[in-house]
Amino acid sequence: MSNDTILQPIAFCLASDNAAVRERLAAHPFWVLEFPEDLKRRLRETQSRISGRALEESTPPHVVLNQAARLLIPDLISITSRITDSGVQPWLYGFVDQERPEEPPIESVLLRAMLNAWLRTVFRPLFPSPALMDLLQQVQTLPLVWRREEIDLCYWSQAPNGTARPYREIDQHCIQNGFVLMPDLVAARLAALELGNAQTRYFRFKRAPLAPGRRGCELVSWPPQRESQGTRTWYWSIVITVTLQTVPFQSYPQLHLNLSVRRWVSQPLRYTPAETISAYLLDSLPWLAADQQRQCFQVASLVRCSRKVRERASEETGPVLGYCWNDELVELLNELHWAERLPDPQQLTQEPSAWLERALTGRSPQAALAFRTGMRPDHGEGVGFSLSDRRFMVEQIAELLAPDFVLRSPLERYGTRRFIVHPPNPFFPQEKPDRGQPAQTRACAERRRAVAEALGERQTLTIIVRYQTATALQAVRLALCEVLGYPLESSEGTIWTTPELRLAVRSEPLGEMGRALGIKERSRGWAAEHWRLKIQERAEAIAQTLPEAADPCGVIIELPDADFFRQDGDPKAALRLGFARKGYLTQFLTPPTSDREGEASQDSLQERARSAVRDLLRQCGVLGAPPRLLLKARVQKPPFQIPEPLHYLAAWLIHRNRRGSETHLPQYLPIVVYLRSDSHLVLVRAPGFEDWLPYREAALQLARMEQARQRDHEAVRQFLLKTLHTLLPTRGETILFCDACNLRQSWPWLGNERITSSLPPELERFPQLRIVRIRTVSPEVPEWYAFDPKRQARGKDPYALSQGLFRDATNPTVFYSVQEKPPSAKNQVKSSSKLSHRPRKLAQTSEGERLPFDDPQGMAWNPRIVELTIARQSHEQRPDDVLMCAAVAHELRARIAVQFGAPTILPLPLHLAHRLEEYTLPLRPAELRPWQGAEEAAEESSEAGDDENED
Known part of the structure; x- marks a missing residue:
């Protein structure tokens, strides 16, 4: 990739310096x-x-x-x-x-x-x-x-740190809110847009209301697009989400346009992992006259009924679950005598194509259910837009919004890997030697050495395989051979001793502990409590059958996915809790079940087994290599210096709501993860821990915390500050990583209007500290495409994916990290298109350039921008610190994790902290105020269907 590549965020700025625009807006x-x-x-x-x-x-x-x-x-x-x-x-x-x-x-x-x-x-x-x-x-x-x-809309003030404030407060109420109203202006224009040209399909858009509490506007292309393959048909739409965002220290706001695919439920629905399904309804409203009817969507939620409405004997379709409209909403509509106007839920879920076809033929009413990943049957339409589609849509939108709005200035690429030597990850070596060759043998030895470093001297690692099929058992044994060099001919339970590691492998059938929990039909009022009771009973039964783990011990469990258990109760949480109570880590191996995998199912199982082994090692706290970044020796004048050793801290708030928790209890638990650049050791601190614990022991300790913790933002902040004040006096040069979306409610300084380029007052006494604040969440960070001006000058296609560290020359403490595409996206073609109707065979030009071609089933992958904002002391003494911190954060996202052969969204310390969430499974609720608890539960449930867009 050329270092001349620049990054164009899909973000628009108001042309407020134009007098005509100011007058118009x-x-x-x-x-x-x-x-x-x-x-x-x-x-x-x-x-x-x-x-x-x-x-x-x-x-x-x-x-x-x-x-x-x-x-x-x-x-x-x-x-x-x-x-x-x-x-x-x-x-x-x-x-x-x-x-x-x-x-x-x-x-x-x-x-x-x-x-x-x-x-x-x-x-x-x-x-x-x-x-x-x-x-x-x-x-x-x-x-x-x-x-x-x-x-x-041309007015905004600035916060003390220089960040734009696009709103006005009147009588302490934020009435004139640009975050809400500027997207409305853009949405009104986009609603009149007909997107497309002679080489593409044409799309018109209708507005849809966002969920309560969400800012911005959403437009959905309608009628939907129809795709067929054989006897099956699928439907989808383009979704444009418009939000107004700010950037730290930037004096003006910017509009982010997120372009996504919304797939509609197109076949009779057999299963959904979500509690609710968003239904988009287009109908006349009875209290409006015919000439007053609006052409915008209304949105309501379907919920799963507490019982199955019928069973089908056919193994092909399986049981059909019942769905109904939200009970309280229906009761409210009954009070208005309007409930009978809602479509029948069973018709919507079992005959969705009939309702979608109404849109294609112009009949009313129309309705569509938003498809979500994990629903059954699967959807045939690929997710995401390719580079060519994204660029095409942005160019048409930019033309529509001009001259009032212009694309913001591009970001310049900074090639950090020209200066930095990245630590090799033996779990994912860059070269791929043949099996049995010396290089492969050396890689296995390096991996065993990494495991031994994490576990400590003279420790024996025991791995137990709890299997349901002989095929899965064999796949795990082969994966242990490939990853650690474990001999396939080893006898059951024999301790295999090498100069680096002692390893014992045992296997047992999973047996009855892997059956469904047997959740019975219960009223909605205490169904969650009944679920937790069943988890507790199973966990106790499992723990009673196990001896206490004397050495580090992990269990790989073959277990079907949640679809298999449907409403009968997935035992995964009970298995994890039961084994953790006796000191065993757990990793689940899900056998492939999708019909689309076909002949590749065996290869898929083997790859899943390798992933399970590597993830179990991650749970043990294994690092492929110390996270040490060095400057290349041949660089004469490096732009910065990397301290050695460099200490890493990651502050993370485990925040699991009821909907996202296997035990249906919220959990709010701060943790701090500690690493250093010259060590394999990973330590964790959390409330309730007597001291810092190794990563493996911390995971088990979290699983033993049965009492959920109440949301208390000040308590979280005080824990983090106390931990930092205790640790930092004994440490040298340190970088603290924080995720803004995860932590800013508890630590307000991380918000855009409060963050500073210097340390916050409560941490000023630690000049060796730097803070890297990270933002990853869409739509707070924009989508993008890249182009090469030199290729453009030569008349060649300048657009491509890119990677590297980018920056805005006018904002010196904010950087943008984009990593390479993962191996799973290596076959992605940038000219594949969901918009074009050009056949693939006609996509090649005489000059060798490839034009966009019709490929609706193609999966498109676009790397996410990660925004990095740096805060540090001693600006004059260490002017290169900002670039050093950004480069380190960027490189710690590269292929450095044990279980991923691809870049991670978060830098390694934050990634490890985030992954500990899987061990937080409280069984007893916190002492919440009853009114508040019930309301929060309902509010979280009401937002369950808001993430249907798939990039």
């Missing part, structure tokens, strides 16, 4: 509606009086109200979450229809009807009838009035 109109503070106060007072709890602890449930707003109110830009909290305003933003600029999204009388229905639905079981009647009467006198406001 000085008064952008929008509708705003506030939730009456009097009603909030009455609700909290009534709730406090009835429950006997303090007024400040009362949080009236609001989630179903926002769900109803998302479904029933057209033309919404944004819905504020936790709207019943005191002072949280405004509730709704609506966009102004230019054809009806004086008509708000919905009349006040209809809003009152919706609020009445919400009160009767949610509070009838909680409040006595007189109190509820008083509230219903109060609603009739509430000032529910939309206000038509205007915002100067």
Whole structure:
């Protein structure tokens, strides 16, 4: 890759220096509606009086109200979450229809009807009838009035650190919020876009409301595209998500456009791993006249029923699960006499193509269910857009948005690997020697040496294979041979001794401990508690059959995926807990089940077995080599110096919500991981640990923490600062890695408007410390494409994928890391396209250039940008520190992890911290406030269907 390559973020900036643009955008109109503070106060007072709890602890449930707003109110830009909290305003933003600029999204009388229905639905079981009647009467006198406001989109202030603040606060309420309203302006223009040309398909877009609490606008191409292969048909759409973002120390905001594929459920649905499915509905609203109907989607959620509606004897299709609309939402709609207008859930899930075909033929109503990875049957459409598609769409969008918005300036590439020697990873050597050759033997010896370094001297590593099929057992034994050189002819349980390591391998059938948990049908109120009880019973039964592990011991367990267990209870969490209680680490091996793998299933199983062995070694704290980065000896004047030794710290908050936890309990647990550049040792500290523990012991200790921890941001911050204040005085040059999205709620200094290029005040006393703040989450970091100006000047195709460290010359402490594509994407062709209708055989030009060609099933992979913001002391004494920290963070993402032969999203210390989350499986809830706990659970559940887009 040429060092002349530059990176073009898919980010637009307002041309605010253009006088005509400033005049045109000085008064952008929008509708705003506030939730009456009097009603909030009455609700909290009534709730406090009835429950006997303090007024400040009362949080009236609001989630179903926002769900109803998302479904029933057209033309919404944004819905504020936790709207019943005191002072949280405004509730709704609506966009102004230019054809009806004086008509708000919905009349006040209809809003009152919706609020009445919400009160009767949610509070009838909680409040006595007189109190509820008083509230219903109060609603009739509430000032529910939309206000038509205007915002100067060319105005923004700056935070003390120089970061743009694209919003205004009026009476301590953020009313004129550019984060919400500038994307609305862009979405209004994109809704009129017909994307495409003579060589491609054509796409038109409709707006869809985002989930409560999410900022930005979403546009979905409609009608959907239809693809067929044999007798099967699939449907998909383009999704453009527009958000306004800021960059640390950058004085202006920028619009990020994320381009993704939304695949629609196209075959009768047999299984979904998610609790909810987002349904996109396009229908006329009964309270609007025919000439007032809006052409935007409404969104509601389907949930899995607690029982199976029927069983099919056919092994080909398997059991069919039942689905229904969210119970509280349906109850609210019944109060409005509108529930009968919702499509039948079983028809939607079992005849999805019939509803999608309505869109292609122009019939109404129309509906589509968002497909998510893991659903069965699988989807035939490939995910992601290729480089050619991405560039084509950006160029058309840029033309539409000009002259008001322009693409931001490109990022310059900085080739750090010209100066840095990367430590070789023996688990993934760059060369691929033949089996049995000396090089392979040396690689196995290096791996065994790395394992011994992690476990300590005179330790024996025991690996137990708990198998269900002889094929899986043989695959694991062969993987141990390939990875560690373990002789296949070794007898069962024999300790294999080498100069580097003592290794024992045993195998046993998994037996009854691997059967489903046998979850019975329970009411929704205590189903999660019943699930935890079953996990606890199985874990205790497993632990009783095991001896205490005397030496480091790991277990590779052959277990089908969650689809196999369906509603009967996946035993994975129970297996992990049961083995951990006796000191055993666990790694699961899932046999291939997809029909698409076909003849490659044996190769797939073998690769999974190798991955299982390597990941088990990662759990043991194994590093392929010390994370030591050196400057090349031949470099005469290196641009920076790397201290030796260099200490690495990673601060991470284990934050698992109910939906993402196998035990259906949230967990909020801070941890700190410590490495140093001249050592294989990985240490971990967490609340409840008496001291720093080796990585392996820390994983087991986390699994033994049965009590969930309550969310307490200040406690998290204090733990991190106390740990740093205790450790740093005894350490030399140190880099602390933090993920902004993961930790900024607990440590506000990590936010864009508070971060500084110097250390925060509480850490100023440690001049040897540098902090690297990382952002990886879309849409906070932009998508991108790369091009080479020299190739462009020669008339050749300049566009390509790229890798390396990039920077904005005007922002010296912010860098952008892009790693190479993984081996799994090596066959990706940049000219494959989901937009083009050109056959592949006609894609080659006479000059040898390849034009975009039709390839809807092709998978497109685009490396993610990782933003790096550096903070340090002694700017004058160490001017090269910023570049050194960025280069180290970039290189610690390269192929350095034991279990991945590809770059990781996070630098190694953060990656290791993140992976410890799999061992947090609490069985007893924290002492949460009951009202707050129930509301948070509902809010998390309501957002389950918001991540359907696949890049």
